Structure formats: structure tokens, C-alpha cells
Amino acid sequence: MAFVVGYYALLVIASCAAAYFNQRKLFLMLFSLTLVSFVLGIVGGVPALRAVTIFAGLLAFAGAVSYAFREFLIAMSGEELAKELRTAPLTAAFGMFVIFTYAIAGIFAPWIAPYGEAEIISTAFAPADENMLLGADQLGRDMFSRIIYGARNTVGLALTATVSAFVIGATAGLLAATKGGWFDQFMGRVADVIMSIPSLIFALLMLSIFGPEIHVIIIAVAIIYAPRVFRLTRAVAGNVVVMDYIEAARLRGEGTGYLIRREILPNSTAPLVAEFGLEFCFVFLLIAGLSFLGLGIQPPTADWGSMVRENATLISFGDITPLIPAAAIALLTVAVNFVVDWMLFRSSGLKEQ
Amino acid sequence: MNTPKKEVLLKIRGLEIQGYSDETWVDIIKGVDLTLHRGEVLGLIGESGAGKSTIGAAAMGYARDGTRISAGSIEFDGMELTTASESERRALRGSRIAYVAQSAAASFNPAHKIIDQHTEAPVHYRIQKRMEAQEDAMELYERLRLPNPGEIGFRYPHQVSGGQLQRAMTAMAMSCRPDLIIFDEPTTALDVTTQIEVLAAIRDIVDQFNTAAIYITHDLAVVAQMADTIKVLLRGNEVEEAPTEEMLENPQEDYTKSLWAVRSFQRPQKSRPTDGSKPVISVKNVDAAYTGGAKVLDDVSFDIYEGMTVAVVGESGSGKSTTARVITGLLPPMKGEVLHRGEPLPPKYTDRTKDQLRQAQMIYQMADTALNPKVRISEIIGRPAQFYSGLKGAALKNRVDELLDLIELDPSKFYNRFPPELSGGQKQRIGIARALAAEPEFIICDEVTSALDQLVAEGILKLLDRLQNELNLAYMFITHDLATVRSIADEVVVMQHGRVVEHGPKDEMFKPPHHPYTDLLLSSVPEMDPNWLTTLLEERGVDNVGEAAKVG
Numbered sequence: 060m061a062f063v064v065g066y067y068a069l070l071v072i073a074s075c076a077a078a079y080f081n082q083r084k085l086f087l088m089l090f091s092l093t094l095v096s097f098v099l100g101i102v103g104g105v106p107a108l109r110a111v112t113i114f115a116g117l118l119a120f121a122g123a124v125s126y127a128f129r130e131f132l133i134a135m136s137g138e139e140l141a142k143e144l145r146t147a148p149l150t151a152a153f154g155m156f157v158i159f160t161y162a163i164a165g166i167f168a169p170w171i172a173p174y175g176e177a178e179i180i181s182t183a184f185a186p187a188d189e190n191m192l193l194g195a196d197q198l199g200r201d202m203f204s205r206i207i208y209g210a211r212n213t214v215g216l217a218l219t220a221t222v223s224a225f226v227i228g229a230t231a232g233l234l235a236a237t238k239g240g241w242f243d244q245f246m247g248r249v250a251d252v253i254m255s256i257p258s259l260i261f262a263l264l265m266l267s268i269f270g271p272e273i274h275v276i277i278i279a280v281a282i283i284y285a286p287r288v289f290r291l292t293r294a295v296a297g298n299v300v301v302m303d304y305i306e307a308a309r310l311r312g313e314g315t316g317y318l319i320r321r322e323i324l325p326n327s328t329a330p331l332v333a334e335f336g337l338e339f340c341f342v343f344l345l346i347a348g349l350s351f352l353g354l355g356i357q358p359p360t361a362d363w364g365s366m367v368r369e370n371a372t373l374i375s376f377g378d379i380t381p382l383i384p385a386a387a388i389a390l391l392t393v394a395v396n397f398v399v400d401w402m403l404f405r406s407s408g409l410k411e412q
Numbered sequence: 413m414n415t416p417k418k419e420v421l422l423k424i425r426g427l428e429i430q431g432y433s434d435e436t437w438v439d440i441i442k443g444v445d446l447t448l449h450r451g452e453v454l455g456l457i458g459e460s461g462a463g464k465s466t467i468g469a470a471a472m473g474y475a476r477d478g479t480r481i482s483a484g485s486i487e488f489d490g491m492e493l494t495t496a497s498e499s500e501r502r503a504l505r506g507s508r509i510a511y512v513a514q515s516a517a518a519s520f521n522p523a524h525k526i527i528d529q530h531t532e533a534p535v536h537y538r539i540q541k542r543m544e545a546q547e548d549a550m551e552l553y554e555r556l557r558l559p560n561p562g563e564i565g566f567r568y569p570h571q572v573s574g575g576q577l578q579r580a581m582t583a584m585a586m587s588c589r590p591d592l593i594i595f596d597e598p599t600t601a602l603d604v605t606t607q608i609e610v611l612a613a614i615r616d617i618v619d620q621f622n623t624a625a626i627y628i629t630h631d632l633a634v635v636a637q638m639a640d641t642i643k644v645l646l647r648g649n650e651v652e653e654a655p656t657e658e659m660l661e662n663p664q665e666d667y668t669k670s671l672w673a674v675r676s677f678q679r680p681q682k683s684r685p686t687d688g689s690k691p692v693i694s695v696k697n698v699d700a701a702y703t704g705g706a707k708v709l710d711d712v713s714f715d716i717y718e719g720m721t722v723a724v725v726g727e728s729g730s731g732k733s734t735t736a737r738v739i740t741g742l743l744p745p746m747k748g749e750v751l752h753r754g755e756p757l758p759p760k761y762t763d764r765t766k767d768q769l770r771q772a773q774m775i776y777q778m779a780d781t782a783l784n785p786k787v788r789i790s791e792i793i794g795r796p797a798q799f800y801s802g803l804k805g806a807a808l809k810n811r812v813d814e815l816l817d818l819i820e821l822d823p824s825k826f827y828n829r830f831p832p833e834l835s836g837g838q839k840q841r842i843g844i845a846r847a848l849a850a851e852p853e854f855i856i857c858d859e860v861t862s863a864l865d866q867l868v869a870e871g872i873l874k875l876l877d878r879l880q881n882e883l884n885l886a887y888m889f890i891t892h893d894l895a896t897v898r899s900i901a902d903e904v905v906v907m908q909h910g911r912v913v914e915h916g917p918k919d920e921m922f923k924p925p926h927h928p929y930t931d932l933l934l935s936s937v938p939e940m941d942p943n944w945l946t947t948l949l950e951e952r953g954v955d956n957v958g959e960a961a962k963v964g
Contacts, residue, residue: 303782307846310740310761311796312769325786 154397228288336399455639527565633938779839
């Protein structure tokens with residue numbers, strides 16, 4: 060009872076305060092939440108209101124963490140970088156924070172995880188206790204430790220594959236734009252051929268021919284995603300090579316290497332970095348999907364995709380354990396997209412508005 | 413012109429406009445007053461960044477994105493625009509206030525026919541029915557002396573020439589018979605010969621309908637033809653305002669006087685060396701075409717001697733820049749050859765040796781696209797020195813400092829900066845330094861001053877002249893601006909439709925008898941005399957200007 064009274068009192072006081080200080084948007088949001096809460100309270104009772112409170116609390120917490128993290132980054136970085144970071148919205152700061160956390164988890168996995176990734180310490184599907192933060196999986200291995208190791212394996216693999224795709228695609232794209240002529244045509248047609256094969260089928264084909272080895276996964280994914288990078292790079296570089304400064308450099312007698320490295324690349328980094336973030340998400344999901352199908356990273360190596368599949372039976376007992384690795388995947392994808400959005404916003408002219 | 417002052421149409425008082433940059437609001441217009449009577453034409457002049465266009469937009473009650481009107485009042489025909497609602501202001505635009513933009517090609521929607529765009533406003537405001545509006549449009553086209561007035565409106569914008577499009581846009585602005593038209597540099601992008609017909613058309617139509625106009629331009633000679641009153645602006649402040657004749661004869665402020673004096677820069681003309689030395693560059697019977705296209709150059713030949721400036725003039729499309737591309741080797745000629753001190757140069761730049769490439773350098777028109785925005789000044793200038801002369805470390809740094817000194821920029825201030833941080837004139841100087849870094853004998857200057865304000869352009873011309881004397885450089889000066897030719901050239905090459913029509917020392921070229929085309933070019937350059945246009949039109953007859961002019 061006290062909770063319900065406190066809940067409404069807080070909302071009403073907050074909306075009044077917002078109205079008093081002329082925060083129109085905030086006031087509208089708070090007051091409509093109050094009105095919605097009346098309906099929710101009648102239909103769902105106290106638990107519904109509690110859920111709303113917890114959700115709002117989590118949101119506020121995430122906001123506070125992002126804000127603090129951004130300030131931390133600004134304080135840590137140099138003057139020019141700090142100026143850029145100040146323009147970052149809270150969502151981007153949240154994304155950076157999540158990526159940062161994952162990176163720490165991945166790099167220091169053996170020290171953070173309490174048990175090894177293949178270590179059987181309990182019975183199958185044991186519930187969480189003081190030893191196991193998130194319970195055990197289908198073989199009695201610690202779920203939490205496997206999530207931590209998964210960050211290293213899955214994210215590491217996705218990162219390597221994306222970087223390879225970028226090295227191949229960007230190099231080909233820059234060369235095609237700079238050289239032009241038949242080379243450009245040839246690379247374009249090769250890219251078309253690769254893009255005409257459905258990506259998942261191509262990956263399954265490669266993996267069933269050469270076996271589910273790590274390097275096969277990396278090469279297959281790199282080949283699938285390189286044409287997309289190629290097309291973007293070629294388009295971006297195509298806009299740069301027509302500039303007078305490229306003509307001046309050509310007339311000076313500069314070689315292709317110098318043209319690409321010193322003249323074209325610095326002017327095409329922004330869209331490429333944004334594309335890198337997007338492609339990383341796709342690659343990550345593709346690898347998770349392959350693992351789910353049993354053709355990705357092989358057991359007993361911990362991997363978020365296969366962890367979802369192995370624990371899938373638990374979902375019919377109303378347990379959320381299989382959703383935890385899935386949530387880890389979702390959170391990273393969302394986080395990367397937040398950061399990418401900010402970068403796209405910066406590189407496009409939108410900020411002028 | 414000297415009609416008694418009539419009813420006030422537009423009254424701007426204490427106008428202040430701010431722009432948002434670097435997270436603060438900066439003043440762009442700092443308190444400008446303006447009064448415009450019915451039927452009066454006001455010329456607004458000033459350098460770029462003076463706030464001319466911003467005031468023009470404000471006269472419609474409009475603040476561009478990222479700017480705001482922070483103080484002052486704008487009263488149009490008794491209505492206060494700063495406090496009027498957006499819909500009230502919108503109702504004025506198009507019907508009572510019209511706007512003619514600098515680039516008609518960019519302002520017309522390429523997907524619709526000209527007449528469809530013309531009739532949109534009168535139909536929207538229910539001033540005329542569609543068919544009436546269409547007939548009215550044809551009548552306006554006729555008054556503006558567009559060819560085939562009954563048919564031209566049914567073409568798409570890309571099917572008519574630039575000068576015709578600009579006139580069609582003026583006709584469109586007239587479609588609702590507005591009280592006020594704002595012309596924002598309507599002839600800046602046009603050739604001199606085309607400019608005249610647009611100027612004549614605008615002046616006629618403004619007279620005929622007794623429309624008030626604000627004419628924004630940076631070209632004094634143009635404003636002298638068009639305006640009753642001239643207002644000079646400098647960095648958002650008014651410098652002075654006076655009736656045109658008074659302003660031209662007796663400017664009060666130093667700044668205005670300096671603007672007037674720009675066109676007086678002239679240097680002594682040099683003649684060809686007589687010791688029998690070979691020309692630095694000589695173009696011999698060159699024919700050229702772009703892949704699969706018609707011939708762009710037809711039997712072009714001329715010589716450029718050491719230490720001399722050869723100006724190549726002509727309208728856009730006459731083959732000036734193509735000639736430059738042939739000389740640099742970007743476009744191998746179909747026939748003929750380019751000689752360097754008597755030695756033939758390989759037709760393609762990729763086949764030339766480092767030393768041959770070094771001898772011919774280029775300075776570009778648009779300094780914005782000629783300098784890589786992501787590379788520091790030190791590297792832009794240093795790279796040619798490093799590339800050709802193999803300088804490294806301290807020697808390279810000394811050379812860059814030396815070059816920056818040469819172009820009158822302080823090395824300590826500019827060494828580590830990036831091109832976007834510089835002003836237009838400074839960028840052009842860096843472009844010059846990059847060409848000099850190669851230690852060439854010959855520099856091609858492709859419209860180097862046409863994107864710059866007059867005062868800045870004069871500085872660049874003086875700099876080029878000084879460098880020529882110090883380093884004994886030969887210049888090929890591509891331009892369409894005959895005032896520039898007058899001040900800097902030793903020899904002139906006149907081009908038309910890819911052919912050289914006349915060629916000779918400057919003093920002979922500026923004295924009659926001329927080739928008819930040269931004559932047309934020369935007589936089309938606006939002069940400061942306010943009656944110049946009237947006199948010219950009387951001489952030529954109204955139907956014999958610009959594209960319609962008969963050239964023998």
C-alpha cells in the first residue's frame with residue numbers, strides 16, 4: 060500500500076516540479092506516465108507498478124553510468140578528443156561503456172572467470188547458488204564463467220573476421236577507384252558474383268567442405284562481407300579521386316600507394332569506421348547463427364551462439380538461463396549501433412541543423 | 413533615376429542576425445538599417461562574408477538554418493515580419509516578395525518543365541487559373557527576350573542555356589507581380605557576354621512593372637548599371653550608402669575607395685626575348701577530344717616564352733581548360749604536340765620523366781578542392797620539395813618556411829594547420845606555394861582569382877607578379893575576366909569554340925581593330941559608368957546582345 064501511495068506521490072510531485080521549471084517535454088512525459096499508471100495499476104496491480112519502477116530505475120541507472128563514463132573519458136583524453144567526446148549523446152556513451160566492459164571481460168577472462176570454460180563443477184542445470192552466479196549449464200559447467208570466456212571467443216572471432224573483410228574489401232575498393240578502367244570493372248563483377256550467393260548458404264557450404272575450423276570460419280565470413288566493404292569504399296573513394304588535389308598529386312608523378320595512403324584514405328575514414336561498426340554487428344550475428352546451427356565454434360569452447368542452443372530446453376521450464384547469452388549478444392549489437400549512429404551523425408552534415 | 417522618393421516599401425531598423433558556430437551564437441549582422449521605396453533598386457555590395465545574402469533573406473523575414481534574427485525590426489508594407497507568424501510570412505513569399513538565386517541551374521527542379529514550375533505560385537495563390545498563368549508566362553518570356561517564348565517554357569531546365577535559365581527564373585519571380593524582388597548574385601556564374609542579356613532583361617522588367625528590388629553582388633560595375641542606390645557592407649556593418657552616381661564619383665569611406673581602386677593595378681608589359689631562345693612551352697597544331705566526343709580543340713597553337721604571362725581568354729566551353737589539360741598531359745592530343753624548350757613532351761603524363769613533370773605546375777580555381785583538407789600545410793608544401801629534390805628533416809623544414817615566407821604567410825602560424833582553417837585567399841596562396849615547391853619554369857593558373865573577392869584577388873595577382881620577377885617564371889593565365897588580363901598579361905590568346913581566334917601582345921589586343929569576337933568580349937565587360945549598359949544597348953540594338961549577337 061505504502062509503495063503505491065509513494066509511487067503516485069513521487070510521480071505527481073515530479074510532474075509539478077517539471078511544470079514549474081518550464082520543462083515542457085519532461086512534464087508531458089511524467090504526467091502521461093502518471094495517467095498510464097492509473098490504468099496499469101487497476102489492470103496489473105502492484106506488481107505492474109513495481110515493474111514500471113524497476114524499469115525506470117534501470118533506465119536512470121544506465122543514464123547515470125553513461126554520463127559518468129563520458130565524463131571519465133573526457134577527463135582521461137587529450138584536448139581534441141575531449142572536444143569530440145563532449146558532442147557524444149548519452150546513448151553513444153552507453154554504447155562505449157558496454158564495449159569497454161566487454162573488452163575488459165574478454166581480455167582478462169582467465170582472471171575474472173571463477174572457473175575454467177570446460178570445467179565441470181556441478182550437476183546439470185543446477186540453479187544459481189553462492190558459487191555460481193548464474194547457475195550451471197547442461198553439463199554442470201559454470202554459466203557465468205562461460206559467458207566471460209564467450210566474450211573472448213565469440214567477440215574475438217567476429218572482430219578478426221570483420222578486420223579481414225575490411226582489409227580485403229577496402230584495399231580492393233581503393234585500388235579500383237584509383238586505377239579505374241578494366242581493373243575497376245573486373246573487381247566490380249567479382250564482387251557481384253560473391254554477393255549473388257546467399258551468405259548463410261555460402262558459409263554453410265564452406266564449413267561443410269573444409270570442416271568447422273576457426274580459420275575456415277574467418278576466411279568464409281571475410282569473403283562474404285568483403286564485397287559490401289568494397290562497394291562502399293569504392294563509392295567513397297570515387298568521390299575523392301575526382302578532386303583537384305588528387306590530380307595535382309598524379310601530375311606530380313606520385314605512385315598509387317602514396318595516393319591511397321596519404322591523399323584518399325584520410326578523406327574516407329569516417330564512413331568506413333561507421334561501416335566497420337555496422338558490419339561487425341552483422342558478422343557477429345552470422346557467427347552466432349552458425350554456432351547455433353552447430354557449425355561455428357566447436358565445444359567445449361564457450362561461445363554465446365552455441366550456449367543458447369545447448370540450454371534451449373530450459374526455456375520450456377520457464378528458466379531464463381538460455382536467454383542470458385542471447386541478451387549478451389543483443390546488448391553488444393545495440394551498443395555498437397549506438398556508437399555507430401553517433402559516428403554517422405558526425406560524419407554526415409546533420410549536425411548543422 | 414532621380415524620381416522623387418515614393419512610398420516606403422521595406423524598412424529595416426537595427427537588424428542583428430546571429431549564426432551558430434562552435435557552440436556559441438556569433439553576430440553576423442551587427443545593426444543594419446535599410447529603407448527601400450516602391451520601384452527603387454538598391455544595390456548591396458561587399459566581400460564574401462559581409463552578410464549581403466543574409467540581409468537579402470532577412471528582407472523576406474527568413475533566417476537561414478543555423479541563424480536567427482536576434483534584434484531589430486523588418487517592416488514590409490506596414491507589416492512587421494519579425495513578429496509575424498510563419499504562415500503569414502509564407503503567404504508573402506512568392507506572391508509579394510520573390511527571390512532570384514545565384515545558380516538558376518541548381519534552383520530549378522530538373523524533373524519538371526520550366527513552365528510548370530513558373531505557374532505553380534500564381535495557381536497556388538489563386539491569382540490566376542492555370543491556363544491564364546501559362547499565357548502570362550509566355551508573355552513574360554517574350555518581354556525578357558527569350559527565344560521562342562511560346563515554346564521554351566515546355567522544355568526541361570537542362571535543355572536551355574545558363575543565361576536563358578537565369579532569365580526564366582526572373583520571369584518566374586515576376587509571375588505574381590511581386591512588390592519586391594531579391595536578386596542574389598544573379599549573373600555571377602555567367603560569362604560576360606551572357607551576363608549582358610540577363611542584366612538588360614532584369615533592368616527592363618523591373619522598370620516596366622515598377623518593382624522594387626534588392627540587387628546583391630560583389631561586382632561594382634554590375635551594380636552601377638542596376639541600382640538607384642548603393643549600400644556598401646563590411647563584416648555585417650554598413651560602411652556607407654549613397655545614390656549610385658554620387659557613390660561612384662565621390663566615395664566617402666576608405667574601404668569603399670579601396671574597393672573602387674582595385675581595378676587600377678597594372679604592371680608594365682614585357683615583350684618576347686630577342687636572343688633567339690626557345691619558348692618554355694609551345695603548343696603546336698593541337699586537336700583534342702574527350703573519349704568519343706566531338707573535337708574540343710581545333711588546331712590550337714601558341715608559344716609561351718620565359719618570364720612572360722600569356723592570358724588565355726574565352727567564354728566557358730571555349731577550350732581554355734582543355735588546352736591546359738593537354739599541356740599537363742592529362743588529355744593526350746589527337747594531333748599535334750607540346751614542346752618544352754624545343755623538345756617534344758610525351759603526350760601522356762604517365763610517360764613523362766620526373767623532371768618534365770616538375771617543369772609544368774598548376775594552380776587551380778577552387779582552392780577548396782585543390783588542397784587535401786586532411787593534410788597539414790607543412791606536408792602539402794613539403795611533399796613536392798621532398799618528392800623532386802629529395803629534401804629531408806631540417807632541410808625540408810627550412811624549405812617549407814622559405815616557401816611560406818615567399819607567399820607572405822607566417823611560417824610559425826601556418827606550418828601545422830589544415831586547409832579548412834584558412835580563408836579563401838590564404839588557401840590560394842598555399843596552392844601557389846605548392847606549385848613553387850617544385851621549382852618549375854612554367855605555371856598554369858586556371859581561373860585562380862575568379863572565386864575570390866576583389867581585394868583578395870588583387871593581392872594574389874600582385875604576389876604572382878612579384879614571384880614572376882624574382883623567379884623568372886612563365887605563366888599561362890586562363891581567365892574569362894578581362895580586367896585581370898588587363899592588369900597582368902603580356903600576351904593574349906583569345907579562344908572561341910576550341911579555336912584560337914586572335915593572338916598577340918596585350919597592347920595590340922586592346923586596341924582596335926579587333927577580331928569581331930574579341931570585340932564582343934571586350935565591349936561586354938561592364939564598366940563603372942552607370943550609363944554603360946544603356947549606351948551599349950543603343951549601340952548594338954536590344955536584339956544583338958549575348959548569344960543572339962552576330963559574330964562574323
